[in-house]
Amino acid sequence: MQLSPYSFRDGLRDGLPIALGYLSVSFGFGISSVGQGLSWRSATVISLVNLTSAGQVAGVAIIAAMGSLGEMALAQLVINIRYLLMSISLAQRLDGGFTLPHRFFVSFGITDEIFAVASSKPEIVGPKYMYGLILGPVIGWTLGTLLGGVAGEILPAAVNAAMGIAIYAMFVAIVIPQARSDRGVLVCAAIAVALSCLMRYVPALSRVSGGFAVIICAVLAASAAAVLFPVADEAEQEAEA
Amino acid sequence: MSAIPLWAYVLVMAGVTYLVRMTPMVLLRRKIRSRFLRSFLRYVPYAVLGAMTIPAIFHSTASVASAAVGFLVAAALSFRGRSLITVAVAACAAAYLAQLIIGFI
Structure with a gap:
């Protein structure tokens, strides 16, 4: 059985930059969610159980517009369909220690950035490395939402109104550099x-x-x-x- | 029709997102061969972000004018390859200042 050379600590170290990035993006999500009528507690739980940016922004908009559950399901399916591809691709690079339970847990943490880092490792990856890699980003994503949500509830209205643009500005910053090349x-x-x-x-x-x-x-x-x-x-x- | 409780939305949202991630890793061990499908999946994120951002970004602050200023700043900084956080903070600051000026005149 072939095992990965990477440890839990290696994963933690590789996940740290992702965690810091998520902290700021999810701060924007927290602010915009509170602006649409959710509590900071709801926004935080949504981030903890979804761990995805575009899907959550679309989801909160559907909640605010009181859309149907079918619309919610279809929107999440289309917006997050890219994870299907990443999951297939990552499944080819798992070591022999990746038993079924590990696959159930680790697949929860597949995001664009986590996938990119895990795929870029020269050797195959194991469960310990993946848990380390995922832990920081989950904390960063959830904590950022909490902070953004709380800030959204206590900051003056004029500041909140201006910060509503944050999450969209980040989307712009993701698309434009890729579109250039x-x-x-x-x-x-x-x-x-x-x-x-x-x-x-x-x-x-x-x-x-x-x-x-x-x-x-x-x-x-x-x-x-x-x-x-x-x-x-x-x-x-x-x-x- | 009674209102749908929040927990039901969150359950559907998280459930679908998890299934999309989990199913291939647990069940499927093959690569996608279809070139169209691989291309489609490659482009979906940018299509989603494009459609979600414009025109919604112009309605994300107190006025279309301040949002437009924020968008222009975000686009210019992104074009120059600045980081997500820099772009976001600058766009917020620009929208805030624009709104102050609009309120002043």
Whole structure:
């Protein structure tokens, strides 16, 4: 049985930068959630059990708009479908110590950043390393939400109003650098933005609720980009790397 | 129709998100071969973020004008490759200052 060389401490160390990043992003989520009527306690619990940014922002919007549970389920499925791919990919790089219970626990912690770090390790990874890697980000994500939520409840209204933009500014900061270097991402995001504006401002379309609007825009834009700019085959990708 | 309790929303939200992450790791051990599907999954995050951010960002502060200022600052700093936290703080500060000025005139 092949075992990973990485320890729990290695995981903790690799997870620290992610935890610090999450602390600030989730602060924005906490503020915006409280702004939409949730308590800081609800926002904190949502972060602890979901551990995902875009899905939570969409989810809170659906809660605020009193959308249906079906809309909630479908929105989470579409927005988080990328974790499916990451989970498949990560499953190929687990060591022999990864028994079924470990898979049940560790899969909870798959996020964009955790996946990226775990995948970038030269050797296969084991459960201990993964628990170390996930622990910091979970704490950072939950604590940041708590702090943001509490700040949202006690800060003056004018400050809160301005901080409502924080989480969206971070989304901008995720997309723009990628769009600069990757035409497929650029075209994909541009189509999504155009569709999203249509859904919001064209009277007949604006009756579609926010959660469904995001699903429709995302599926159409990602499909168009996948046809126009298909990604390289895995063999080609490995040759590039 | 009675209101849906918060815990039901949170349960559905967390349940679906967990199932998406857990199912392949527990059940499926193969790689996705379809090139379209792999491309689609690669682009979904950016499609989701694009659709969620615009136009919602313009309605995220006290006025469209202050939000637009915040957005421009965020876009400019992101273009120059600044970190998430820098971009976020600068956008908040810009929106706050813009709102102060709008209130003043």
